[in-house]
Amino acid sequence: MVMKKTTLMLARMITRSKGQYIAVLTIIITGLLVYTSMNTSAINLGTTLDSYYSDNKFADLNAQVVKISEQQLMKLQDLPGVGSVQGRVIFDIPFESEDKDERVNVRIITVHSENAGINNLTIVDGDFITEEDSDAIVLQQFAVARNIKTGDVIELRINGFAYKLNVAGIGASPEYIYATENAQSLLPNPRAFGVIFVSERLGQQAFGYQGGYNDILFTYDDSVKEENLIDTLQDDLEPFGMKSITKREHQLSNSMISEEVKQLERTSNSLPIAFLLIAAVILAMMIGRMVKRDRIKIGIMQAIGYSKGQVIRHYAGYSLSAGLIGGFLGSTLGMLLAGFMTSYYMEFFNIPLLKVSFYYKFVLAAILMTSAFCLIAGLIGAKGVLKISPAESMQTEAPRKGKRILLERIGFFWKHLSFSWKLVYKNIFRNKKRAIFVLFGVTLTYALMLFTMGMPAIIDEFMDKHFTEFQTMDYNISFRTPMHERVLKDFGTLVEIDHIEGKIEYPFELQNGSRTKAVPVIGIQQDTEFYTFKDKNGRRVDVPEDGILLSSNLANSLQVDIGDKLKINTYLPGRDDAYVVVSGIIKQSMGINAYMNLEHMDELLFEKNTITGVFISTDDTNINEALKKVSNISTVLSPSDLKKVFDQYLGLTMLSIFIMIFFSGLMGFAIVYNATMISVSEREMEFSSLRVLGFSKGEIYRIVLKENNIITMIGILLGIPVGIWMTEASSAVFNTDMYSLSLTPTPTAGIQAAAFTIAFVVLAQIATFRKISTLDFLQALKNRVS
């Protein structure tokens, strides 16, 4: 097939500007890489989860009670909407670690005798329980972290008795994909928390629950009306000391992993649009400048008999080809990356199944989306063709109206400028569009760099602030069952304490109209020394006498404001639901919580003088050892340990930030390079004239350098607000139940971003210098060929 000559011209136009073309392609490819890989990973993760959940019969609903007998449990089976029911015995106990100072908790959970009930395990190594009295299955993450292997013997101390259990196998559970101890832990720490599955007989016997359970799993049948069933269960389970009912969507592991999938989807849909928009703007500007430069060529094409539409299509073809090539390459590479990403996620989340599918619809969608973006950009860029009439294009361009530039009117300033500086300013002001194109490039580059460079510092700062300003206790200790606050005194005898405060920390469902959210509500002393609350404007917020404080992400999720009334749904036996007024919304960078005055919370929801734990500040490092003797302590959290776990997790976040920095760097360079190259090619004639007039290469280069320096400076200044805006706008993406960031770039990031931007400009300048050095000025002057 013979290629049409316009296509051939297009191909050669692309070859001639390959540097710029590749630069734009890079941006498109990056955007689509993100789009395809993240979307595919999100779907893969979602479908894998679904099939994992369905294969292992992951519970639809979970209720915790004090104790329910097997007979009573069976009756629940008949409730409308219930598909199946399974009782379990669950208790958290300390796990003996070789390191005496290390506090490790394990959750003992009884399982169905044939692993064929609800929340079944996937055995990844070894076998399922055969010896009911001595076999155990260890949760994979814990086994890996503590180097426990099939065939090992682990010793547990339950209610004063020692049990030697044989590790029959290592298992994965749909309930502990994200294996956190409780809602406060936020992040899994597999060395410090694990799950051990035992037979029902062993569990019931060890914890004194013969014929009974303290945890119930439900699956639904097709007729289920979830809210009705929950209402019924709340009534039916009350006599058995109901503690909580958790829907699947609020189940800790599931809600975390679902959030991750959602986050992935959000990023995969928003980030690529930003990349494509930038690519489109660059393309539109590039083609706009090309059309201006190719005025004569366009005139000739029209003189030969090409219509304006054909000429526009020729130029739009430049960007459309970039869209097609970029779309294809980006989405194909994205698919490959999606395979790795999905495997990585599966490994990260410990999902034993792996279903990596490739979705060609994303390739198609990516190509269509990019082509549409690029085509529109191309048409916008090429619309200048409409203004070119063939006859006029052949004539020398009429000289522009010679007006004084704005700066000339500032007499004092203008008088003190040297001639070459005057020339520089006149060049900038008389070629505003060209200057604006380069300015746009620099501004965008700086803003992008500011955004990405700012990230590590922001994360560091919010972590630091959370643990040094927001909450300052050394230990956060929770009891197994609520106690009278007089135990505060007993702590003094166990450990050396600088300061101690009682707390209530208990999960409640908060409700505003139809919106509900189950979160840990924390009761603290009104004059607490351990918490410093501030609102979004940085003003201090005191603990109210009888209201409730909400973290901003919680207020947002419930759609409430200060002064609104919230309902607290309680499952505590003998307690009614309570109403409180939102008295403040506070900034909390990690976690999602509500805070109340301890005394008021006791009155409303518990008994007077009740606490469920304590906050301690102490220099005593043997606290874990000392507290091991206290049987009613369930967890001892040290914020500094938590920070360490966070730091590890941040490694992952940092990696993605560095990838972002790399890509925005690439994008920044692409923008500045393109802007400069176009400007240089437009000015061949001008440079040539200057050479003929006797200017040396160095002199011309210095003029261009001065122009670019001024534009870079202004670009950076304009980039500051744009970068701040981009950073702030991205806060929304980062706001989850886990993080709630108010992002503002730091001054250091500003300086780093400036350094990078200047480096890109310098690199692009080298290209300019090469162009000026190799310029055959006589040829350029003679040449009227496009």
Add this chain to the structure above:
Amino acid sequence: MSGRTILKTEHLSKSYQMGEIEVKALVDTDLELYEGEFAVILGPSGSGKSTLLNIIGGMDRPTNGKVFLREDEITAFTERQLTDYRRKKIGFVFQFYNIMASLTARENVELSTEISEDPLDVDQVMIDVGLGERMDHFPSQLSGGEQQRVSIARAVAKNPEILLCDEPTGALDFKSGVAILSLLKKINRSMGKTVVVITHNISIGEMADRVIKMHSGEIFEITTNENPIEPEGIQW
């Protein structure tokens, strides 16, 4: 010679804005061009000859007046019709050749034949204009004369009725200029195309069937050459 009228202008005038100045490029111009003639429009720069050429070539529109190609009034054409007119009826040759740098000589010619209805054989045209051996060269590898030959081949190959040449020798040395004029004459004779050459070079008028002299946007004299000389006899 003097065949039937192929193109006619009536009271043609054109004024346009050049920077801050309004220029009257053409004033009330009436002209007839005949089938198969070789006409030279002569005049100094600014006399309006290029403007006249652009308007009759459908590249520009007059401020007033009409242009007819036979019975069709091209000044009443829509944009689309004008494009079609340029595509099928007119071949342009420019002073600065204006060929596409990114296409070879042959490809430049094909650029125009690809959109024409009844094009000539490109290879033959290339041989006819003397570029048989240099078809696959890019413009940067060709001399000015050769580039102008490409430009002529591009105009001729699409088989137009009228060839409009704007200072075709203006950028060439004498020898190349004469060669180009010979080529145009050959095309005029062998293909029977109407050729209009605009120039400020009085000598070129000697080879024309008719010489139309312009000054300040007006035609002030039209002379018919009973015995036009061969291009090779021209001196300047």
